[in-house]
Amino acid sequence: MPILSNWNEEIKFLVPDDKFKTPSSISEVQTIIKDAAQHNEKVRVIGAMHSTTQCMVGNGITISMKNMAEILHVDEENMTATVQAGVTIHQLCEYLKPRGYQPPVILEYGNFQIGAISGTQANDSSLSDSVQFASFVVGVKLIKADGEVMEISETRNAEHLHAIRSHYGLFGVVCEVTVRIWKTRHLEFSYEMTSLEAFSKDVIGNVDKLRNSYDQAFGLLFQADGKFMIQKRRFVDNDTKSPHPLTNNLEAKAINLYADLVLPLAKANGQLKLPAHQQEWLSTALVDLPLRALSHSNYIINPNDRAVPYREDQPHFDFFDWVFPEENWSSMAHAWISLCNKFEAERNFVLTLPCLVYFLKQDDNMLLSRSRGGNMMAIDPEYEDPTDPKWLEFRLAFSEVARQHGGIPHINKTRDGAIRWFAEACDQDALEKYLEQRKEFDPEGMFVNEFFSTMFEGRL
Numbered sequence: 001m002p003i004l005s006n007w008n009e010e011i012k013f014l015v016p017d018d019k020f021k022t023p024s025s026i027s028e029v030q031t032i033i034k035d036a037a038q039h040n041e042k043v044r045v046i047g048a049m050h051s052t053t054q055c056m057v058g059n060g061i062t063i064s065m066k067n068m069a070e071i072l073h074v075d076e077e078n079m080t081a082t083v084q085a086g087v088t089i090h091q092l093c094e095y096l097k098p099r100g101y102q103p104p105v106i107l108e109y110g111n112f113q114i115g116a117i118s119g120t121q122a123n124d125s126s127l128s129d130s131v132q133f134a135s136f137v138v139g140v141k142l143i144k145a146d147g148e149v150m151e152i153s154e155t156r157n158a159e160h161l162h163a164i165r166s167h168y169g170l171f172g173v174v175c176e177v178t179v180r181i182w183k184t185r186h187l188e189f190s191y192e193m194t195s196l197e198a199f200s201k202d203v204i205g206n207v208d209k210l211r212n213s214y215d216q217a218f219g220l221l222f223q224a225d226g227k228f229m230i231q232k233r234r235f236v237d238n239d240t241k242s243p244h245p246l247t248n249n250l251e252a253k254a255i256n257l258y259a260d261l262v263l264p265l266a267k268a269n270g271q272l273k274l275p276a277h278q279q280e281w282l283s284t285a286l287v288d289l290p291l292r293a294l295s296h297s298n299y300i301i302n303p304n305d306r307a308v309p310y311r312e313d314q315p316h317f318d319f320f321d322w323v324f325p326e327e328n329w330s331s332m333a334h335a336w337i338s339l340c341n342k343f344e345a346e347r348n349f350v351l352t353l354p355c356l357v358y359f360l361k362q363d364d365n366m367l368l369s370r371s372r373g374g375n376m377m378a379i380d381p382e383y384e385d386p387t388d389p390k391w392l393e394f395r396l397a398f399s400e401v402a403r404q405h406g407g408i409p410h411i412n413k414t415r416d417g418a419i420r421w422f423a424e425a426c427d428q429d430a431l432e433k434y435l436e437q438r439k440e441f442d443p444e445g446m447f448v449n450e451f452f453s454t455m456f457e458g459r460l
Contacts, residue, residue: 002014002015002017002020004046004049004062005049006049006050006051006052006056007048007049007052007109007111007310007316008052008316008317008318008386009316010052010316010318010386010387010415011049011051011052011054011056011057013057015058015062019060019061019062020061020062020064021061021062021063021064022063022064022066023063023067023068024067024068025068026141026143026149026175026176029063029143029173029175030143030147030148030149031147032061032063032173033143033144033145033146033147033172033173033446034146034147036060036061036446037145037444037446041060041061041446042058042059042060042445042446042447042449043058043060043061043062043063043173043446044056044057044058044060044061044062044449045062045063045064045065045085045115045169045173045174046062046063046064046065046116047065047112047113047116047117048088048109048111048112048113048116050111050112051412051413052319052386052412052413052415053411053412053413053414053418053419054419054449054451055168055411055412055418055449055451056169057450057451058449059449063173064086065084065085065086065113065115065175066086067086068084068085068086068175069084069086069087069088069091070084070087071083071084071087071092071095072084072176074095074096074099074101074181079180079181079182079183080138080139080178080179080181081096081101081103081178081181082139082176082177082178082179083114083176083177083179084115084175084177085113085114085115085116085118085173085174085175085176085177086113086114086115087113087114087115088110088111088112088113088114088307088309089103089107089109089110089111089112089113089114089117089133089307090111090307090308090309092114093106093110093303093304093305093306093307094304094307096181096184096304097184097302097304097305100183100184101181101182101183101184102181102183102184102185102302102303102304103133103136103179103180103181103182104129104181104182105124105126105129105130105131105133105135106124106303106304106306106307107122107123107124107133107306107307108124108306108307108308109307109308109310110307110308110309110310111309111310112133114179115174115175115177116169117133117134118133118134118137118140118164118165118167118174118177118179119134119137119140119165119166119167119168119169119171119174120133120134120166120411120412121134121166121366121368121410121411121412122134122412123358123360124216124358125216125217125218125357125358125359125360126215126216126217126359126360127207127210127211127214127215127216127359127361128211128215128216128361129215129361130361130363130365131358131359131363131371132165132360132363132365132366132369133179134165134166134365134366135165135363135365135366135369136179136180137164137165137177137178137179137180138153138154138161138179138180139151139152139153139154139156139177139178140152140153140164140167140174140176140177140178141174141175141176142167142171142172142173142174143172143173143175144171144172144441144442145172145442145444145446145447150172150441152164153178162366162367163367163433163434163437163438165365165366165367166366166367166368166369166434168368168411168452169447170438170441170442170447170448171437171438171441171442171447172441172442172447184238184302184303184304185235185236185238185303186235186236186238186300186301186302186303187215187216187234187235187236187300187301187303188233188234188235188298188299189231189232189233189297189298189299189300189301190231190232190297190298191229191230191231191232191297192230192232193227193228193229193230194227194228194229195227195228196221196226196227196228196333196334196337197226198228199330200329200330200333200334203326203327203329203377204326204327207326207359207375207377210230210232210359213232213234214233214234215233215234215235216232216234217230217231217232217233217359218230218233218356218357218358218359219231219356219357219358220354220356220357221333221354221355221356221357221379222354222355223336223337223340223350223354223355226337228357229354236300316386317353317382317383317384317385317386318382318383318385318386318391318415319380319382319413320380320381320383320395320398320414320415320417321356321358321378321380321409321410321413321414322378322379322380322398322399322402322407322408322409322410322414322417323358323360323371323376323377323378323379323408324376324377324378324379324402324405324406324407324408325374325375325376325406326374326375326376326377328406328407329377331405332379332401332402332405332407333379335404335405336379336381336398336401339397339398339401343390343393343394343397347390347393349390349391349394351381351382351383351394352383352384353381353382353383353384354382355379355380355381355382356380356382357377357378357379358377358378358380359375359376359377359378360375360376360377360378361375362374362376367430367431367433367434368411368426368430368431368434369430370408370410370426372426372427372430373427376408379402379407380413381394392416395416395417396416398417399414399416399417399420399421402417403421403425406425407425408422408425408426409422409425411455418455419451419454420455422455423455423456423457423459431459432459435459435460445460448460
């Protein structure tokens with residue numbers, strides 16, 4: 001009886017041997033679905049299980065697409081790649097790299113399976129393009145609840161494409177995905193160290209300045225002193241040489257600084273159980289300083305090298321991703337600092353890892369896009385010990401503050417937050433349209449698990 005767990009091992013569930021399916025063809029998937037319909041069973045599909053919410057947990061049949069992991073076709077004329085659902089983002093990047101292509105969105109967790117992220121909010125950070133991988137999906141082949149194959153693309157059943165880009169496994173079993181590809185555009189990385197106070201004086205103006213000079217940006221916000229490190233990225237000619245060959249070489253070999261250095265140091269700090277002020281000091285020495293050393297670097301990489309596969313033995317951590325309209329981000333960031341200070345003073349609890357800041361360009365290509373209404377910025381606290389009960393208390397308190405600032409949680413990444421608040425925080429017209437289309441594909445709710453039943457309670 002397999003015991004399935006998500007990537008940080010905080011979500012575990014048993015699946016009976018006869019309920020765990022690993023099909024290797026579309027016809028096998030059809031047989032599984034038709035048999036499930038005959039016996040009135042629920043069905044959920046798992047990917048890499050990177051989610052920290054229980055969105056993947058089922059109580060019936062669980063399908064893994066790991067045996068459907070072939071790259072089927074690259075269409076150089078239409079600039080698309082068609083893959084089976086079990087292909088990972090790392091696998092796709094490794095295939096496209098020598099051919100001079102890349103996916104438009106490359107996520108640093110290379111284990112992601114394309115079938116899963118073809119219909120979720122999985123995102124990078126960008127100023128000039130859509131940041132969600134699913135926004136570049138131009139076609140899928142899936143098995144509906146009646147066991148029949150349906151193709152949805154820009155030319156076939158196109159009225160469903162925007163909903164399918166947010167499928168979350170609720171429309172059927174996605175077996176094949178066609179995604180847009182680009183010719184490889186190398187990325188130049190540089191860094192800027194500023195402060196929350198300086199940046200928040202004119203958030204929209206400062207983001208516009210970044211947008212005028214760079215294609216992508218990503219931030220690290222340090223709770224202890226309010227420093228804000230911005231990673232700035234821009235596309236450059238592919239023959240441009242890196243000014244720092246050593247740094248570029250390290251990136252090219254996909255050495256994961258965060259997993260191999262920062263997280264072990266943060267965990268070691270937490271295990272010492274020091275008073276909060278000592279934890280904060282030690283965190284600055286062991287965690288913040290190595291990251292801030294990057295602010296002096298400048299290097300160029302092939303974007304395909306960013307899809308780093310994580311090992312099972314690498315340190316686990318947790319995150320809590322909310323996004324906010326650009327105009328609300330400053331007040332929310334200050335509210336986050338205040339909440340951190342409150343928990344430090346009252347509960348001896350310190351966030352030893354920096355908060356992640358993603359930039360999300362307005363994107364209405366998906367019905368459940370978190371940036372349908374405008375440009376958004378994330379406040380994504382991270383913590384090295386997902387089991388710490390004080391981290392749970394912090395998450396719940398953070399959610400209340402986030403809601404007051406117009407925040408939208410991440411269905412896959414905001415444990416406790418998404419299941420309670422996503423449905424009321426997202427675009428209501430788009431959600432209504434999404435749920436109407438979902439019911440057309442699955443009228444009896446075969447693919448709806450407890451997580452989504454709770455999240456969409458009263459709406460299904």
